[in-house]
Amino acid sequence: ETGVTQTPRHLVMGMTNKKSLKCEQHLGHNAMYWYKQSAKKPLELMFVYNFKEQTENNSVPSRFSPECPNSSHLFLHLHTLQPEDSALYLCASSQGQGAYGYTFGSGTRLTVV
């Protein structure tokens, strides 16, 4: 139990579908993050939320739309994705933005067909 739960674990979607990834943390952290990890590549930071406010959008295409309704929940809404968007999407949280001890979820393995 990592304290950060991501659902679903696996997702296959067509290019015209709309789906959402969910992340939930029960650690009392204030900052939450979305990272993307493509095959054989380092983790890429996508979005950062601190106290529910988006503080960073790392030039992510608009087909990825994050939502942070409260400090415990983070969503990534997906629409009209491309096959190259297939990757492992990881959520993380920390006490403060950039604070030590990021806790990661197990990720959602996304395949776009």
Added chain:
Amino acid sequence: DAKTTQPPSMDCAEGRAANLPCNHSTISGNEYVYWYRQIHSQGPQYIIHGLKNNETNEMASLIITEDRKSSTLILPHATLRDTAVYYCISNIEGQNFVFGPGTRLSVLP
């Protein structure tokens, strides 16, 4: 871009100590050194961090050189379950973590 450099891969015999080096020659005085590891297709896991002094916890030891330009993560008795990608990151609080390619450690039976 990551501010640290690590060898792309290393092997270690099971039961032996695994010593993973990291170069952070441009580290500033208030930047910490963090180590995470990622077992295949899982989220990265925090291992240890330090500023100047050597650190030890139940998972590993961190040795930081006196000039702070490099460090070594030591897994004292590597097991097969320690096979993973190990990331060394230098960061200050308030900045987002940037992950490099890390070192792929293979623990061999």
